[in-house]
Amino acid sequence: xxxxxxxxxxxxxxxxxxxxxxxxxxxxxxxxxxxxxxxxxxxxxxxxxxxxxxxxxxxxxxxxxxxxxxxxxxxxxxxxxxxxxxxxxxxxxxxxxxxxxxxxxxxxxxxxxxxxxxxxxxxxxxxxxxxxxxxxxxxxxxxxxxxxxxxxxxxxxxxxxxxxxxxxxxxxxxxxxxxxxxxxxxxxxxxxxxxxxxxxxxxxxxxxxxxxxxxxxxxxxxxxxxxxxxxxxxxxxxxxxxxxxxxxxxxxxxxxxxxxxxxxxxxxxxxxxxxxxxxxxxxxxxxxxxx
Amino acid sequence: xxxxxxxxxxxxxxxxxxxxxxxxxxxxxxxxxxxxxxxxxxxxxxxxxxxxxxxxxxxxxxxxxxxxxxxxxxxxxxxxxxxxxxxxxxxxxxxxxxxxxxxxxxxxxxxxxxxxxxxxxxxxxxxxxxxxxxxxxxxxxxxxxxxxxxxxxxxxxxxxxxxxxxxxxxxxxxxxxxxxxxxxxxxxxxxxxxxxxxxxxxxxxxxxxxxxxxxxxxxxxxxxxxxxxxxxxxxxxxxxxxxxxxxxxxxxxxxxxxxxxxxxxxxxxxxxxxxxxxxxxxxxxxxxxxx
Numbered sequence: 001x002x003x004x005x006x007x008x009x010x011x012x013x014x015x016x017x018x019x020x021x022x023x024x025x026x027x028x029x030x031x032x033x034x035x036x037x038x039x040x041x042x043x044x045x046x047x048x049x050x051x052x053x054x055x056x057x058x059x060x061x062x063x064x065x066x067x068x069x070x071x072x073x074x075x076x077x078x079x080x081x082x083x084x085x086x087x088x089x090x091x092x093x094x095x096x097x098x099x100x101x102x103x104x105x106x107x108x109x110x111x112x113x114x115x116x117x118x119x120x121x122x123x124x125x126x127x128x129x130x131x132x133x134x135x136x137x138x139x140x141x142x143x144x145x146x147x148x149x150x151x152x153x154x155x156x157x158x159x160x161x162x163x164x165x166x167x168x169x170x171x172x173x174x175x176x177x178x179x180x181x182x183x184x185x186x187x188x189x190x191x192x193x194x195x196x197x198x199x200x201x202x203x204x205x206x207x208x209x210x211x212x213x214x215x216x217x218x219x220x221x222x223x224x225x226x227x228x229x230x231x232x233x234x235x236x237x238x239x240x241x242x243x244x245x246x247x248x249x250x251x252x253x254x255x256x257x258x259x260x261x262x263x264x265x266x267x268x269x270x271x272x273x274x275x276x277x278x279x280x281x282x283x284x285x286x287x288x289x290x291x
Numbered sequence: 292x293x294x295x296x297x298x299x300x301x302x303x304x305x306x307x308x309x310x311x312x313x314x315x316x317x318x319x320x321x322x323x324x325x326x327x328x329x330x331x332x333x334x335x336x337x338x339x340x341x342x343x344x345x346x347x348x349x350x351x352x353x354x355x356x357x358x359x360x361x362x363x364x365x366x367x368x369x370x371x372x373x374x375x376x377x378x379x380x381x382x383x384x385x386x387x388x389x390x391x392x393x394x395x396x397x398x399x400x401x402x403x404x405x406x407x408x409x410x411x412x413x414x415x416x417x418x419x420x421x422x423x424x425x426x427x428x429x430x431x432x433x434x435x436x437x438x439x440x441x442x443x444x445x446x447x448x449x450x451x452x453x454x455x456x457x458x459x460x461x462x463x464x465x466x467x468x469x470x471x472x473x474x475x476x477x478x479x480x481x482x483x484x485x486x487x488x489x490x491x492x493x494x495x496x497x498x499x500x501x502x503x504x505x506x507x508x509x510x511x512x513x514x515x516x517x518x519x520x521x522x523x524x525x526x527x528x529x530x531x532x533x534x535x536x537x538x539x540x541x542x543x544x545x546x547x548x549x550x551x552x553x554x555x556x557x558x559x560x561x562x563x564x565x566x567x568x569x570x571x572x573x574x575x576x577x578x579x580x581x582x
Contacts, residue, residue: 052419055412056358059350067347104393107411108418117408120398121346127399128343128528237419 004032004043024065029072038080038194039073041066041122044111047152048089051111052238058110066118070125080132082193083122086115087137087204088178093240097210100246101137101202109238119202126200134193134254136186139206139245142265143183144272155180155216155266159273162220162228172235174214177242179206182260182268192254206245207258219266295323295334315356320363329371329485330364332357332413335402338443339380340527342402349401357409361416371423373484374413377406378428378495378536379469388501391537392428392493399531410493417491425484425545427477430497430536433556434474435563446471446507446557450564453511453519463526465505468533470497473551473559483545497536498549510557 002017012018021028023043033039045061073081089112091103107113119135126133146153148160161168189205211219217228250256260268293308303309312319314334324330336352364372380403382394398404410426417424437444439451452459480496502510508519541547551559 052415055415056355056362059354059358063350063354064347067350071347102395105396106414108415110412110415113408113411113415116411117404120404120407121401123397124343124346124399124401124404 002032002034002036004028022061022065023069024061026068026072029065029068030075033069033072033076033078036073036076036078038082039069039078040082040084040190040194041069042084043069044084046111047150048109048111048238049151049236051109051114055110055113058114062114063117063121067121070121073131074125074129078131080194081122081126081134082190083118083133083135085119085135085137085202086112087139087206087245088240088243090116090119090137091240091243094243097242098208098244098246099204101204101249108240111238123200123202132196133200134196135202136189136193136205137202137245138186138189139179139181139204139243141183141186142180142269143186144268145183146269148273154178154213155269156273158216158220158228159266159269162224162226163270163273163277167229167231168217170213170217170230170232171239172213173232174217174230175212176235176239177210177212177215177244179208179210179244180216180262180265181205181207181258182265185258185260188259189250189254189256192250192256196254198253201249201253203250203253204245204247205250205256206247207262208245208247209262210242210244211262216262216266219263220270223263223267223270293323293325293327295319313352313356314360315352317359317363320356320359321366324360324363324367324369327364327367327369329373330360330369331373331375331481331485332360333375334360335375337402338441339400339402339530340442342400342405343528346401346404349405353405354408354412358412361412364422365416365420369422371485372413372417372425373481374409374424374426376410376426376428376493377403378430378497379531379534381407381410381428382531382534384531385534388533389499389535389537390495392495392540399528414491414493423487424491425487426493427480427484427496428493428536429477429480430470430472430495430534432474432477433471433560434477435559436474437560439564445469445504446560447564449507449511449519450557450560453515453517454561454564454568458520458522459508461504461508461521461523462530463504464523465508465521466503467526467530468501468503468506468535470499470501470535471507471553471556472496472498472549473556476549476551479550480541480545480547483541483547487545489544492540492544494541494544495536495538496541496547497538498553499536499538500553501533501535502553507553507557510554511561514554514558514561 051058092106142155146156148156342349383397413424433446437447439447
């Protein structure tokens with residue numbers, strides 16, 4: 001097993017080979033997949049917030065980078081690719097309350113456009129080179145270990161500030177709702193995708209429920225027994241208002257179901273935020289890590 | 292009015308300003324759109340056949356190039372963009388006999404993936420900068436002036452060979468069917484899109500009928516009174532088997548309908564092929580022209 005990442009991180013299993021580099025570097029991509037039968041592709045240099053500022057940079061690093069990785073994978077004889085796509089951005093503004101995989105795809109951010117194009121390139125390479133591909137359209141991922149200071153990961157930011165007693169900033173009126181999924185459930189989905197014994201797939205991975213930003217803060221207040229001070233700011237154009245994923249296809253094809261509800265997930269993250277509150281921030285894992 | 296093209300061409304209106312250059316060149320793109328209120332984006336450096344050979348090149352030149360053009364257009368205060376998308380490739384293999392704009396989009400070529408991503412970037416810039424965008428998903432375009440030697444434009448190739456008495460090569464058994472649309476109808480669609488007074492659109496432009504490759508050759512034989520010698524070769528993975536576009540939305544939103552049927556269109560192309568048969572090939576306009 002080998003991890004390709006732009007930088008090293010704490011807590012890494014020393015038995016796992018590590019290469020410092022980007023998928024956008026052909027040699028690094030080749031070295032990382034040499035001898036591999038499966039590739040898990042998590043690399044991304046942008047988040048929705050930053051992608052619209054410089055779409056050309058998003059395309060250059062992430063689309064071209066992934067094409068490098070795909071060419072390297074074909075060269076190495078890889079037979080399976082599992083890709084972290086984005087259930088929160090590829091659909092755009094939903095036309096129905098619960099979105100399944102046949103919903104139209106009209107992203108309102110460069111991030112979503114690139115993730116969608118990547119799904120299609122991965123499927124194309126899969127068809128051409130007999131590679132089974134599974135693109136996981138993951139909803140809003142959160143969990144212990146997520147950085148709170150990247151502009152990505154609202155729960156990490158909220159829990160950090162709740163523990164520190166700081167005021168949280170909310171884009172809009174807090175009625176925007178999201179489908180939050182705990183990292184341990186997402187890890188299970190990747191494992192299920194690696195074991196998947198069928199046709200290539202594009203599949204939603206989410207909780208199947210939707211919760212408003214205000215409800216997240218109310219739940220944090222209930223768990224901690226302390227109100228979280230809130231400051232409401234103007235909404236952002238690249239945020240969809242609501243998203244909730246139908247996860248029936250994942251159950252039918254991967255035998256996967258979410259297990260950690262938001263209450264339990266928030267409890268775990270708050271506990272972790274508390275335990276790390278007085279440690280240096282290098283302990284935290286970069287949520288935009290390339291792996 | 293200004294034309295930006297990678298090279299100059301015969302038959303150009305001398306009253307129209309001409310800039311030799313690519314949209315991938317930021318300065319050329321800026322110069323071309325300076326003072327314009329509308330941009331017609333036809334530039335593409337690849338065709339479906341070549342796009343899968345080097346997807347990274349497709350992405351670099353066409354996606355990044357278009358992003359340059361969009362940035363330049365925003366800077367110039369452009370209020371309207373009409374884009375030549377591809378009805379023959381963005382849908383992939385149709386799941387229904389006649390494809391409307393809500394059909395799933397699963398391209399099987401890099402060309403189609405990039406065209407689809409471009410539609411979405413154009414819509415994104417449109418929303419962010421109050422630009423009306425119309426993406427025309429054009430079916431298989433043919434007509435007088437199309438080059439016969441680019442690997443793109445089966446009718447141009449067939450008519451050229453029919454006139455020259457040469458054998459035509461057919462990928463597959465000739466039962467593959469296409470929705471052929473004459474260039475004069477497509478020009479009408481661009482004019483209608485420039486005049487469109489409503490919301491941004493993604494709209495099919497085709498004949499609304501589908502004709503097999505064998506039928507095209509039979510029709511050419513009927514018009515010329517002479518069989519066209521055929522050679523059947525193995526099919527190509529990047530060709531969909533059938534495509535026929537539903538053009539109802541174009542009628543409702545743009546007031547556009549196709550007027551030239553295939554018989555009349557083939558008659559015109561054969562006449563033109565005959566008239567140019569003894570002239571140097573530089574008289575022919577490159578079908579991949581950037582404009």
